[in-house]
Amino acid sequence: MLPDPTVNRQSIDILITEGRMRASQLFFPTLREVPAEAEMISHRLLLRGGFIRKVAAGIYDYLPLGYKVIKKIEKVVREEMDAQGAQEILMPAIVPAELYQETGRWNLDVLFRLKDRNDRDYSIGFTHEEVVTDIIRRDLRSYRQLPLNLYQIQSKGRDEARPRGGTVRGREFIMLDAYSFDRTWDDLDRAYDKMYAAFSRTFARCGLAPLVVEAESGAIGGKENQEYMVVADSGEDIILVCEKCGYAANAEKAEIGERPVKKSDDELQPLELVDTPNARTIEQVTSFLKRSPKKLVKTLIYKAGEQVVAALVRGDRDLNEAKLASMLGVKSVEMADPETILRVTKADVGFAGPVGLDKSVKIVADREVQGMMNFVVGGNKTDAHYINANIGRDFEVSEFGDLRVASKGDPCARCENTLTTVRGMEVGHIFKLGTLYSEKMGAGFLDDDGQEKPFIMGCYGMGVSRMLAAIPEVNSDQDGMVWPISVAPFEVVVILLNPDDEAQCNAATRLYEELQQQGVDVLLDERDERPGVKFKDTDLMGAPIQVVAGRLAGEGKVEVRLRSTKSKEEISIDDATAHVLELRRKLYQESEDKAQAVAVNPQLH
RNA sequence: CGGGGCGUAGCGCAGCUUGGUUAGCGCGCCAGUUUUGGGAACUGGAGGCCGCGAGUUCGAAUCUCGCCGCCCCGACCA
Numbered sequence: 137m138l139p140d141p142t143v144n145r146q147s148i149d150i151l152i153t154e155g156r157m158r159a160s161q162l163f164f165p166t167l168r169e170v171p172a173e174a175e176m177i178s179h180r181l182l183l184r185g186g187f188i189r190k191v192a193a194g195i196y197d198y199l200p201l202g203y204k205v206i207k208k209i210e211k212v213v214r215e216e217m218d219a220q221g222a223q224e225i226l227m228p229a230i231v232p233a234e235l236y237q238e239t240g241r242w243n244l245d246v247l248f249r250l251k252d253r254n255d256r257d258y259s260i261g262f263t264h265e266e267v268v269t270d271i272i273r274r275d276l277r278s279y280r281q282l283p284l285n286l287y288q289i290q291s292k293g294r295d296e297a298r299p300r301g302g303t304v305r306g307r308e309f310i311m312l313d314a315y316s317f318d319r320t321w322d323d324l325d326r327a328y329d330k331m332y333a334a335f336s337r338t339f340a341r342c343g344l345a346p347l348v349v350e351a352e353s354g355a356i357g358g359k360e361n362q363e364y365m366v367v368a369d370s371g372e373d374i375i376l377v378c379e380k381c382g383y384a385a386n387a388e389k390a391e392i393g394e395r396p397v398k399k400s401d402d403e404l405q406p407l408e409l410v411d412t413p414n415a416r417t418i419e420q421v422t423s424f425l426k427r428s429p430k431k432l433v434k435t436l437i438y439k440a441g442e443q444v445v446a447a448l449v450r451g452d453r454d455l456n457e458a459k460l461a462s463m464l465g466v467k468s469v470e471m472a473d474p475e476t477i478l479r480v481t482k483a484d485v486g487f488a489g490p491v492g493l494d495k496s497v498k499i500v501a502d503r504e505v506q507g508m509m510n511f512v513v514g515g516n517k518t519d520a521h522y523i524n525a526n527i528g529r530d531f532e533v534s535e536f537g538d539l540r541v542a543s544k545g546d547p548c549a550r551c552e553n554t555l556t557t558v559r560g561m562e563v564g565h566i567f568k569l570g571t572l573y574s575e576k577m578g579a580g581f582l583d584d585d586g587q588e589k590p591f592i593m594g595c596y597g598m599g600v601s602r603m604l605a606a607i608p609e610v611n612s613d614q615d616g617m618v619w620p621i622s623v624a625p626f627e628v629v630v631i632l633l634n635p636d637d638e639a640q641c642n643a644a645t646r647l648y649e650e651l652q653q654q655g656v657d658v659l660l661d662e663r664d665e666r667p668g669v670k671f672k673d674t675d676l677m678g679a680p681i682q683v684v685a686g687r688l689a690g691e692g693k694v695e696v697r698l699r700s701t702k703s704k705e706e707i708s709i710d711d712a713t714a715h716v717l718e719l720r721r722k723l724y725q726e727s728e729d730k731a732q733a734v735a736v737n738p739q740l741h
Numbered sequence: 742c743g744g745g746g747c748g749u750a751g752c753g754c755a756g757c758u759u760g761g762u763u764a765g766c767g768c769g770c771c772a773g774u775u776u777u778g779g780g781a782a783c784u785g786g787a788g789g790c791c792g793c794g795a796g797u798u799c800g801a802a803u804c805u806c807g808c809c810g811c812c813c814c815g816a817c818c819a
Contacts, residue, residue: 165751166780167751167752167753167768167769168752168753168768168769168780169752169753169754169767169768169769170752170753171752171753172747172752172753172754172811172812173811173812174812175812175813190811192810192811193810193811193812241819244819245817246817246818246819262819263819265819294818296817296818297742297816297817297818298813298814298815298816298817298818300812300813305818351819361819372818373818562818565819567819569819595819597819615779633777633778634777634778635777636777637777665777665780666776666777666778666779666780666781667777667778667779668777668778668779668780668781669779669780669781670778670779670780671778671779671780672779672780673780675779684778686778687778695778
């Protein structure tokens with residue numbers, strides 16, 4: 137349909153029958169001032185741009201623009217999941233307690249619990265391993281039906297201790313969760329690689345370049361897992377990165393390399409028990425004794441089953457419980473209760489030390505402690521510490537190893553370099569679960585040898601609503617958001633500067649119509665607002681391509697701009713549609729190029 | 742759950758210390774006039790359970806107690 141050659145302000149209503157894309161009718165309540173509740177860049181921009189509104193802590197409305205972005209992210213996700221042969225399903229948001237009880241997760245405190253009228257227990261689904269495993273155990277019998285990958289995109293509920301950052305950590309959030317079922321571990325590796333490709337491509341197409349890091353899988357385990365971390369100063373997680381060899385791991389997981397121990401040639405000072413009244417914490421002891429925490433050794437009493445263990449780390453370090461458990465060859469460790477501590481140290485909590493500890497206690501230490509001399513330790517006596525303690529002379533350590541939480545400057549475990557830290561926002565997490573759930577839930581298939589075997593599973597999660605925040609968190613400037621074209625709320629905004637100017641009206645409506653007919657997702661801003669308002673709102677919204685119908689329209693020209701580079705070009709109205717289509721094609725091509733570059737998992741090949 | 746802060750118009754805030762007319766200001770919103778290439782000007786309007794509940798008082802946005810909500814730091818985080 138060609139526009140009427142004499143369009144004016146009054147006739148726009150009639151001309152544009154599909155009114156959904158007109159800014160005057162679009163519900164996008166922009167704010168000039170930043171709501172006091174928002175701290176993070178993305179949170180501020182999403183609120184200011186009218187993408188989201190808060191309903192309660194961690195619970196948000198997605199307004200038209202925000203929901204359009206969500207739908208576009210979901211579209212990319214579906215394309216990439218389907219391309220890997222995964223099949224979309226939809227599981228219930230309300231999950232009966234029995235399913236979570238089967239695997240012992242019913243008592244997790246993140247569950248939103250509810251009861252029906254008959255007092256039966258349910259919770260809002262927070263992740264769906266049990267539900268999907270239940271599907272499989274009912275209807276999947278034979279190895280011939282494998283491999284299988286089922287996914288869903290759904291709102292989840294988790295009663296987070298502290299929601300933050302808008303949709304970064306919500307209590308209700310939209311997530312992709314996929315679950316793979318395989319016959320063998322090799323098959324699981326293949327399924328995992330496919331998900332790696334799907335996830336990496338999805339993030340790339342959404343304008344994100346997350347680091348892939350090794351991560352802890354939590355108390356319930358799983359064989360191998362990787363997190364996708366968007367590097368951002370506002371990220372909640374600390375990631376250790378080796379710039380030389382590319383090793384990257386979450387702080388909870390990061391291994392610390394072993395280096396030759398350098399003992400200083402200081403003289404051994406005599407061990408001395410000194411009074412430290414009420415000095416229990418490192419901070420208190422440090423200020424009382426006027427010694428740096430680096431001259432202190434913390435003694436942490438743990439229980440690994442029946443065995444009581446004293447773990448030693450330097451005063452300014454944190455013990456990594458997973459590493460301790462792994463050194464001791466147990467699944468998990470827990471801090472000893474006050475009675476146990478009193479029994480083995482003969483002192484109140486806060487004064488444990490390795491010197492004169494009960495003989496039944498195994499003493500292990502972080503490698504860093506091996507090089508320390510004349511340090512301070514707890515006195516195993518209430519209100520007392522030893523100064524000038526030394527290994528070998530005053531006590532023995534049965535094993536040294538990597539026990540502390542890695543921090544900046546620690547040696548890399550994979551090369552001779554040292555580790556640096558960056559902050560990251562987790563947008564995806566992929567796991568090899570193995571038979572963790574299938575065994576607990578009795579989900580098995582009949583293999584070709586006639587034996588019943590548990591499914592070998594993987595699970596793959598991606599935070600869709602978190603990406604709504606993560607993308608602008610790393611793609612914005614002073615004027616607002618800068619969306620990659622594949623997930624932008626609109627691909628193109630046509631700005632009609634003066635609706636009373638006939639030439640401008642003609643140009644804007646013509647281009648709007650032409651672009652729509654070409655399948656472009658385009659918004660026409662024909663609002664009765666001053667030009668500045670429209671420019672500001674358009675920049676804030678962050679659509680990648682802007683077409684300005686202004687003064688130049690009288691000369692048969694419009695201005696075509698790119699949001700990302702702020703570039704401006706004057707183009708004749710006759711060529712404008714073709715020009716915009718070409719820009720659009722290039723932008724999509726760029727994101728596809730990035731997707732192709734990242735699709736192979738470097739950690740596994 | 743621990744520490745800190747905040748709740749007054751849609752948004753941002755003042756007023757509270759030292760109780761006392763009709764609770765203010767800016768932005769936004771509505772009407773009109775003039776404007777129209779980077780968040781216009783003027784005129785006139787609408788809009789408040791001052792978070793909720795008890796108390797003190799002749800009188801409470803303001804003082805006291807309790808509760809609720811929200812934000813930040815920490816703990817937590819499949």
